[in-house]
Amino acid sequence: MTAAKREPWLLTPGPLTTTAETKKAMLHDWGSRDEEFNETNARVRRRLLAIAGAQDSHVCVTLQGSGTFIVEAAMATLIPRDGKSLVLINGAYGKRMAKILDYLGRSYVSQETPEDTPCDAGVLDQALAADPAITHVLVVHCETTSGLLNPVEAIAAVTAKHRRGLIIDSMSTFGALPLDVKSVPCDALMASTNKCLEGVPGMGFALIRRAAIEPAKGNAHSLSLDLYDQWTAMEKTRQWRFTPPTHVIAAFDKALDQFEAEGGVKGRGGRYADNCRILVGGMREMGFKTLLPDEIQAPIIVTFLTPADARFDFQVFYDSLKNRGYVIYPGKLTVADSFRIGCIGALSETEIRGALDAVRATIAEMGVADRAPGNG
Ligand SMILES: Cc1ncc(COP(=O)(O)O)c(C=O)c1O
Known part of the structure; x- marks a missing residue:
């Protein structure tokens, strides 16, 4: 050829690029209320938590759509309407989180560094000390705009020291770079099927600290993006609230087999x-x-x-x-x-x-x- x-x-x-095995997994049709599909769905959620060592502290909430949908949904669900965020920006995806906050009408300040400069935990430390109204810090792990790696461990340590919530967009790193919630304490990290776990596009997921999602009822501005509602419904029924991306999930389950086999x-x-x-x-x-x-x-x-x-x-x-x-x-x-x-x-x-x-x-x-x- x-x-x-x-x-x-x-x-x-x-x-x-995905493997033939992952693509082949999509050659079936599943009933979205079928028990076999529900079991695949539950298994995928368990496996995602295990990747971040988060089984005991966090829950996995999945959502239809591209990465931006899960980022927006996690922010809308976890940041209270009267919360105040500090967004660390050094590329397009940090800027996008600020834009989401504009849409949500939630208060924020930002700390911007150039596109070739990692965000600075020392400057964050000073900003959090100076402004007790800040409830959440938002950071992108790898700024895919440039390929730059932000120091999430240091950012997490500073944020935890000040007892604020940390939300990490780990879209382009999850599964490829270590991100264990025990060493990088966070309220949430978000990623999608079609990045380092090598699935096909169509689903995002957030690993959310149980203590952060439990009080989050009523925060979201949108029914379809309400991860509290998505989580409680899925826990109760094992089913998705609205049509699930069945083929994406089946392919993802196979992609996770290959991820585990690769070490x-x-x-x-x-x-x-x-x-x-x-x-x-x-x-x-x-x-x-x-x-x-x-x-x-x-x-x-x-x-x-x-x-x-x-x-x-x-x-x-x-x-x-x-x-x-x-x-x-x-x-x-x-x-x-x-x-x-x-x-x-x-x-x-x-x-x-x-x-x-x-x-x-x-x-x-x-x-x-x-x-x-x-x-x-
Ligand atoms: C770090 C990061 N955040 C968010 C997104 C947005 O994902 P999507 O384009 O799937 O909505 C991307 C996409 O590449 C990304 O790399």
């Missing part, structure tokens, strides 16, 4: 770290520059700065890589022209080396002799 004929490898932050977070994160190292090494050899230094780069997605050479045109680059069987991602930075290549999904060394060969052939074809960015 030639590269152009096979399905392309997705080097994107999700939806991402859980350690195995999955190890493969992604190898992917990232090989990718960055290969791109640097060709003269490309990463936005981030290695110390703050999460092994999830890597931002490369656009070469200054006028012969580099992102659309031509993208189309040529796609024709060779590799789909990459445009940049999302406000500060610099860039493009992104993902390390996550059912990919390993062979696919990453294949992608590097495709980049090499493409830039040679485009005649991009100098791959350095503007002032590089």
